[in-house]
Amino acid sequence: MSVRVRVLGPVGVVGPGGPATLVGARQRTLLALLALNAGTVVPCARLVDALWGDDPPRTAVRTLHSHVSRVRQALEACGLPGVLLTRDPGYLLGLPRDQVDAHRFEDAVREARACLDGGSPDRAAALLDEGLAWWRGDALADGAPDGWGRAEADRLTEIRLAATEDLWDARLHLDRHAEAVPELERLAAAHPTRERLVGLLMLALFHCGRHVDALDRYRRLSAHLADEFGVDPGSRVRELHAAILRGDLAVPDRTVATQLPARVGHFAGRVDELGALSRWLAEPSPETQVMVVRGSAGIGKTALVVRWAHEVAARFPDGIVFVDLRGHDPETALTPGEVLAHVLDALGLPRDRLPASAEQRTAVYRSLIHGRRTLVVLDNAGTADHVLPLVPNSANSRVLVTSRHRLAAVSAYHVVRHVELDALGPDDAHTLLARVLGRARVAAEPEATARLAELCGRIPIALRVAAARLSGRPRQPMAELVADLSDEGRLDALSVDGDTHSVRTVFASAYEVLSDPAARMFRLLGLHPSGNVSSWLAAAVTGDTHGRGRRGIDELAAAHLLSEVAVGRYRFHDLMRLYAVERAERDEEGAARDDAVGRLLDWYLAVASAANRVLDPARDRVVATPRQPPRELPFGTDPDEVLAFLDGERDNLVPVAGFALRHGHHRTVCQLAYLTSGYFESRGYADSRIAIHRLGLEAARRGADPVVEGLMHSGLGVALIAARRYEDALGELREALRLMAAAGDQRGVGHAYNNLAAALGELGRFDEAIVACEQAHAVHVANAHTLGAILALNNLGHLYARVGQPEQSLHHLRRGLRLARDANDRRLEAAIQHGIGETHRSTGTLDPALEAFAEALALRRGAGNRHYEARTLVEIGTTLIMAGRRAEAGKPLEEALTIAGELGDEHLADRARAELARLG
Template sequence: MRVNLLGTVELVPAGDEPVLLAATKRRAVLAALALELNRVVSGDRLLSLVWDGAPPPQAKAALQGHVAQLRKLLGSTLDLVTRAPGYALVGARHEVDVFRFEDLVAGAWQADDETAAERLTSALELWRGPFLADVPGRRLHEAYEARLEELRLTAVEELGARLVELGRAGQAVTSLRAAVADHPLREPLVARLMLALHRTGRQAEALDLFGRTRAQLADELGVDPGPELRAAHHAVLTDDPSPRPSRTSVQAPAQLPHEHRGFVGRHTELSVLDGLLADAGIGLLAGPPGVGKTALALRWAHRVADKFPDGQLFVDLRGFAERKPLDVKTALVGFLRALGVENVRLSGGLDALAAQYRSLLAQRRMLIVLDNARSVEQVRPLLPGSPRCLVLVTSRHGLDDLVVTEGAVVLGVDTLDDRTAGELLAAGLGRHRTEPEPEAIAELIGLCDGLPLALRIVSARLASRPRWTIQALVDELRDEQSRLAAFTLPEEGRGVQSALAVSYRELPEGAARTFRSLGLHPGTDIDSYAAAALLDVNAGTARTHLRTVASASLLHESTPDRYVRHDLVRLFTRQLVAGEDNQESVDRLLDYYLHVADAARALLSEQPEPVTTPVHRPVSFPELTSYRSAMEWFELEEHNLRLLLDASDQRRTWQLALCLDAFYAQNGNLVDRVKVCRTGLAAAHGDREAEARLLVSEGAALADLGELEDAVRESERAVRLASGKIEGMARANLGYCLAVTGRFADARERIREALEITRATGDLRAQAAVLDRLANALLCQNKAAEALVPARQALEVHASLPLSAAHAAALYTAGSVLRATGQTEAALRTFQDGLCLADRVRDLRHVALFHLVIAELQGDEESAVAHREAARSIHRRLGVVELPASRRASDSETRRTEHRSS
């Protein structure tokens, strides 16, 4: 089975007629996969190539359908496989005409003239028409056509030269004349046609061709003929029998600037760049300002310079400089002059100059470094057509078009890790200064955000001040008001702040407003919903702006629709909004987080009723519909919510505290649960219901921590303040605390009262929680048989409710009761069911408890060791003291650390 792309797209079985591919998009899918033979093409890139950058909503389903149909048509020699994150067409290179063509041309270079002519003729015969003649769309053609057309013209030129060498000049004239008619300014092509005409005795035609070409070069490019064309002209005038145009000796350009002194680390990035050598193409180093993209590019370029015998070209495109970006035509003229073209002028057209540039590089192996590129439009005219050249681009922008249309390989350049940052400082200051102050060095690296530019600036400041200690500079940099100013070179006014300012000024208006508004957000990460609240727009608009900001490397998209900024960027955005009245935007942000946090809390808590009605209801917000989605949202936003506790008014503070309490109650983080409850209590002073709810939660957390006297005290306060459903939970919680401390009569009375209240209110969640507490209280009294009834009743109620951590707690209680009554096998099954449930709802505390108790009950020691290690891992993550390895359900002192009463 063969795939033909050099003309119309065909799928051809061995020795048979082509298979009909009626659907245009199916031909495009086949072409896109075949052109990346044996390499995975991501689903997103396929959609962009096939639907020309604008896939409709149903495109993904359509793509899957086309892939399924193609699999039915492919024979045994080609296989279309699914591999994350997309698809790959797997097979031998000779099955695709593009690669047969490339291999035949490559095999001709070092072959003798006869063999080379045969191979080049066979290669050119594979072209049945224009590349992808029956596949419309710009992106698929732009991604591959220029390189293949350049290789085709190079093959035509080389075939013409070989035919002249073999004495078949007339045949050479025929093949070359058609190519020159289409590309009259391609000097190597014209030179070969002139020599072929000369060898057939048609000197007048050859000289006329030179005259026309010289005039056209002057008119359209503003240049004189280059050395190769002049040499051919001289051969015709002097009747030189030389079959080939002789090149005037031009020194190979070596334009790489010197490497940055003190370069350290980046071993992974250098290794990735080394991989580009195997398949020369385009590499893109993208990253934020000051991260060291140019330093990395130059380090690698100097390392591999000897791999490019025809030289290295370098240009700073000034995409993000204080000055105007370099005009791409100016860059082209500079490259042409470096390549030996004399008298080249800016008056020539950009396309014609780029074509001449590609022609000069057609048979060369060169490294081209395009530094500080602002856009694809700056880069594309400077790309060679030859696959033997390699281009390395650096940019603050992601340049997605370069990836889609040119197949560039992207390497994100991030800040330095602590160890490498320390090496950079040691290289600049000497270890005699860094080693005596390890703690100050560690803090200095953090204050610099691991940003190489910031590290080099502080290193320079310290180096010029040998009497300063590193700690003295650290003390200065702790002041957030002046930190950015400290990362500036006073003589030149350049530094982190100016670099960020240039990128900020280049943002479109909507993206710039979005970036500036981040100064009102206390955290370092944000999603499109929170940004939409700040901007008072919908999430789609905010997402578009955030992506633009991320493309400029001012943010980093850590996960889909979640954007992280470095701390120095956070300080810069704070400066942008300093002195402005943005209270309304801040209130919208607070109400957004409170609205979603309350919705998430309702999915986790035993009291699903809303705690608030925000003044500013958000335009867009995530729709949380399950326990799992609520937990995932809290896990993402926990840090932001904790920061907002300090930025809110009193009402919002206790409301946010209640929401965070529900999250900590579920994941078992008891220490932070107590902290947020106390923060909320301080803000809720005077609001009886709010205080009661927070006291119930604080009492439950204190009981689980074993702080039993404090738990009883806070629970009693809750009972005095509470009413309605809250009173029921307060009494149930107090009953459990009393039971654990041995005050059984009072405990049973409080729990009985709680059960009456919850049944009267019809609150099933609360009923299940009270029944669970009753079972625990009975278990504390060594009344396991009596505890079976409420334990089973709690499970029955939970069976009618959505999955929750409270259900997992009830399974733990039931298992403990069964174990205490001697029903070991039933207890083990219950604990195993509980482990599965706790794992599903991410109740880490109970996951650890289930692992420990299962380890005690299982006879397999190897399995028991695995369970105990899993529990230890969770305890380390939660930051709690490891629970006792051995426990008995009747041991009330141990149970103080075992039971959840949230």
Template sequence: MLAVQVLGPLRVRRDGVVLALGPAGRRAVLGLLALAHGKPVTRAELVDALWGERPPPSATNVLHTHVKHLRRLLEPERGRRAPSTTIPAVDDGYALALPPDAVDVVRFRSLVARADPARAGDPHHAAELLGRALALWHGRPLADVPVLAGHPGVVTLDGERRAALARYAEVMIGAGAARDVLPALVEHAAEHALDEAMQALLVRAYTASGQRDRAFDTYNAVRRNLTEELGVGPGPELSAAYLAALEEPAGDSAAAPAKPRTPGAPVNQLPGDVAGFTGRQAELAALDRVPAAGRAGVPIVVVCGTAGVGKTALALHWAHRIRSEFPDGQLYLDLRGYDPRSPVAAEDALTRLLDGLGVTGADVPVDPDQRAARYRAELADRRVLVVLDNAAGVDQVRPLLPGTSSCLVLVTSRNSLAGLVAVHGAHRVDVDLLPVPDSVALLRALIGERVRGEPGAAAELAARCGRLPLALRVAAELAASRPGSSLAELTGELADRRRRLRVLDVGDDVRAAVRTVFSWSYQQLRPRLALAFRRLGLHPGADVTPFALAALTGRDPDEARADLESLARNHLAQPAGGGRFTVHDLLRAYAEELAGEHDPEPERTAAVERLLDHHLAAASAASDLLHPADRPYRPDVPVTLPLPFTTGDAARAWLDAERSTLVALCRFAEHDDRPRFAVDLANTLYRYLEGGHYADALTVHGCALRAARRAGEDGMLAAASTNLGALRRLLGDYDQAAGHLREAIERHRRTGDQHGAARALSNLGVVQERLGEHEEAASLHEEALALHRRSGNRYGEASALLNLGNVHSRPGHHADAVEPLERALDLFGRLDDAVGQASALSNLGDVCASLRRYPDAVRHLSRAQELFQRLDHSYGVAVTLSNLGNVHARLGDWARAHRCYTAALDGFRDIGHRYGEASALNGLGEALCLAGRPDDARAAHIDALRIATGTGDRDEQDRARAGLGVVRQRV
């Protein structure tokens, strides 16, 4: 007997056995025929659905071939010339002729029609019919046939499901059975965040089931989404649901309330106040008149003015004055808007700001819009001052604005940012040149009493500096370093230098003054310091370390550190803490100009290459300490400078500190046509970034792939596609992952790279496993295993055996998993790879538990836990604890199972591993149900379903739904 599943991934079963349908086009043809069950679909309609407006000349022949193969598959007993009874030809098309009960979409529509109030009569009977109809769904219609995602038939079905779910929810809430509809509502809400009617039903269901905390959380989340995405507030239906929740008497909630966010220590990222800050009383008074935070709208202040006029100094001085008004902290970010090499992209800025708020690793959303939403959510109800320095324009700032009036945003820019003023009501404070008295006062504060003795020369010096604070500070430092010279002599030198440079900067007095003072100070530098200053203009990152300058200059790090400190004393660089230094964007631009004038192009190129090589070599050495087994697959870059670390902990700290610089270098390599460096750096950082820095990983691997595509070299393209595909797999974006990995496999085969092909095959195998295609997954892992054996890669062989065992770790196949996992354990032991041994032991213990070999399970898992703890491997510890929870639950030791699951959840949440969190929640739900606590079990499964729906992990979605089904049966 044939059965066709359309409500979810397309499946055809004969007597319960799933048939292999073949390529995507063939699946699409069958899906379209199933959607139209019994009604003919013309060839023209099929061609249009498969190829759109540009079908290939062979479209009709391809279509005929697909139908021929489908007929053979569905009717294996039919003779070659016998007419088809399952897919008969009808006029100029085909139809699917199966009994109504054979196609799930027909059964769904029949059940919904019977549940119509006019026919069902009894609400309880209607609820039973609708529940049966909705139980037929296993995900989006034809979820694994992407070409039909926007087909009218699929869109119509989605609408029918929504209507059935809404009707079911209404009936269940009215019947006092709101809890039973929660899982379906939670799943829909996760996929349709802006569907107000369904979100209102979810709020009502939570309220009716006594979970007012969750009702309020849901309402607030929807309200924020509507405001941020559409610029509107909640409509009457959602507002009414919220008011009903408010009016509901508070009682004992049957489910534990959502855990409140635990606030960390207030963040303080403000650089120090400016020494010797002088004047600006009018500007400070204008800033003091800005409406206080907490009123309607987000308070935004724009401090604008020409380059070097002291915008940042004013903003920071005022920020320090008002910081006590923001007890939850102060964020600071230099957007480098006028840096021609690497202005900070808005999505990267959000990552850095979230990092300051304590949101790191995998908790940082990959999608930029979701990242912005998470940033606004973190700032909601917190009083934080956000300082955005050196913004280029409104588009760079707008995604960084909070969504709550409790925060204040302070922006500096050379641009007037009129869009922020007009659209967002920002308050603009214009900063002009320092008045002469204030300029002289600043010189007096920096130089001392010599200014009082030569007031005329001091005023002349201020004028020569254009009354710009940056130029005044540089000139004052030079004057202080020459106590034997009068100010008049120094002013004369400056005037003479201005005359010699007048051919430059014609028509721009401000920039001419700045350049004159810079050049005057630069001329006083010793040749070594002058070279160091010029090299700073070649660095693409936001800050520079002594090691980076040593690479740029070809000196050792101690000499470079001394050079940076000397440049800082001359106000040509600025200490930024942690042994790092920054350079004002005007000085950076001047340094780059000087490098172009004085250093031959081959020397500049060699300096940049040394900088890139240093970071690549250091990143590779850090990865060697953290992931030694992967050493043969990283680029071999000689270490030319002493490494700033010798232990694994120090290596990880270095990677954490340099991460933003490494991302900037990868962006630079992409735009500077250095694809080999971009790909090599991405390969080197893969294991570090996969540990949870997914937003940065997406940037790095995206840069590498784009650079490789421009180069058109198969080896680089294969490596970059593998990395991006593996990352997309981790993120649960399985369609994109499969596309990148299939391309990578083809290119690896073309270049003969067996290791690369095996790695891509393994990742694709994991994707197929998560999609429920276990047979294909096993085949891919076996192919990877064969490649590793052929190339003599023992570590790869062990990893492939581990993956193969994992594929078999499912109901009905656990016995098949034991042998490959035991072989993997043996190989990892011979290789002395502790992480591999622990992983194999953990998985083997889980399989033994499923086979009811509980003593073996406890022994393997306990060994795995000890190894992971010794290695400080947080993810491994969490996985092992979750697996131990499974064992203790099966043994009936509910207290120990609960402790294991709770500890595992804490571990997964700490590292941001969403799949692990969903898995542990499902395990906890299963244990709670067996322990006779169905309400708590339901809450755990609902949370797991919410997470798994967001990540796309179907196995945990199915597990959560199955758990909820068991709970319903036990209540």
């Protein structure tokens, strides 16, 4: 059937009697928006918003009715009577979707993408050619859409551009590279920050033998993104750039990078729910980008979405992001800013480019997600604030949410689809038990199987726990377990959402057959505030060796009371942790629980102290005082080993500090904040660093200790500098200075001045920064604190270099270098040599610069500090290029790139790649 309504260009409609006469932009907009929702009632309120925006006239509704009447007359006059219908609460255009050009276009694009993903680029190209041919100009070109109407026009424009990228993707798969270059050049000039578009152009140029031009295109993209958004290109185009540098395009250009957890074993049922998710993905209206899967604890929300996401991963070639928001517990839930930090990290944003505020992070997220085809899975959302910042601004990406709540506020801003999960049906529950226990066993006891499923409430987690118990006793009749579970007098009902009486009974059945050490471990680990625990903590909290602790935690995992999420790391289901806490309250004396809380906090304190000695031994103003230190620590003296272990604990650090504060362990909170600073200095994560220092500040105030309060203000100020919130940092550091001066803490005063200088320098207030730095130096010299004096001289050297006074810069750096050598502080000696190299290079004296960088490199290699080793290698490569020694520059840059890759430092890796690109 021929198209009757056109909106992809000037708006028009043709009936049997010829074209309709539409008078005025609002009549054309009205018809277009009704056509884009053909077959669906559009409420009057939405039409008013689309025609007049946020400030409609008082007569808007009456004027709308008048426009509808005139459009209806125009449709009747062209031979289309009775198609514009009044339906409460608005109007409906009663035409099939295939009579609207936009719907035909979107259908062709969807089918083409399926062909492209399925390895049929020729068919995809034909469909995309056909779909793009419907366009005759801008969407609603002679209309005047406002509000959501303008957003709809923008959406269509975005789909058109993405479809154009798909078309050239398909053509490149058909080896039409020479044909692609001029058109992709034109498109990239019009859209210089679209990463996929530039990536396609780079591919085409490479295959035409224009390798240097391809690298130059990457350089221009990188510059545009840095200038406009302060971000680096995403991982896919970076990988392509690296492949071109190697002259090797073996890196596949449609790789799916995914953070999804492994699928849950023994999945059963949920056919209707899986179908609903797939229908959501295939919906003709891409504005429905949000799906919420809702249900009570233990009902299988995460298992469902993880399974489905694995099945459709190929539909999201730019990857899948998975974040557990921990929204079931307000005490441990991630903040919206922390959620955005996790997502941006997953999308490849270097940690040192993370904006300070949630609003800025949202803007960067939308710039990164724009044009990509990405699935963002938000597990355990607690509030709409977790979700709203992450709704994509383009039609290609989707957000899939699990929650115990309806998140109604999300629906106030976006069209949201919902899937409600209930208990499994009897047949599906039977299937799940059969998959764990074997068909023969359940077939032998059909009545007991059915009764067991009902006693578990047909809730997946309860079924798995019960089946795990039975699988460990293959000769036990199922009827015996059923009899045990039917003894309802033993336990009270568990107070959580849904019917969980039987769930609690199932948990008890698994718990009560544990060995005594494992049962005690289960109870005590439940006290952990986030439920994400290591085998090392499990040993410490029970006072055992790590070997015995591993045996206990393995027993808990075998009983499905804990899940192993990584080697040596385990997680409670939140419902299971609730049960563990209840058992601790029932089976442990108050003194024993308090002792376990102390052991838990002492373990974190001992770990933080040991890590601090490795990562930042000069940070010695706070000494850890664990009353019950653990028998063993999880790492030695290798900085990489320390950082890797703390990476696994990162999401626990703030909840544990909050837990310590609630239990009155004020000194422990402050010690944790201070001793984890070296980790945050190495890794970033400014949000967590700020949060733990705020908790430390509150603890110091409750403990009425002004010296420690000054330390916490100082630490918070440094954390804010790391987050590039320099004005906020000044306030904290000035308060630190006041408190430390009042307490006579001269060392603290000197450090506060040093940190003030850093914040002022970043604000471009160099004269004030230099004064503060000189004050820091004077205080440290008077106090005989050599390390502080060296730091001040190093900072003065950097500040004078930034204001164009290299002689003064080198004067202070050389003074600091002599002191660092006398103090045998290799770390500071290396930092100062690195600074000397930068200052020499800024004056064009390249040989002395290279000598200083070589000294810094040797010192950093000797200390095993690979991050700073790589930074110095990059500077050596850059300086060699400036000196015209290009043949020597590749080796240090390649070494830096290798180290950055091993450390996962994308920003440093990109710097190395950029310099390598200059070598051609």
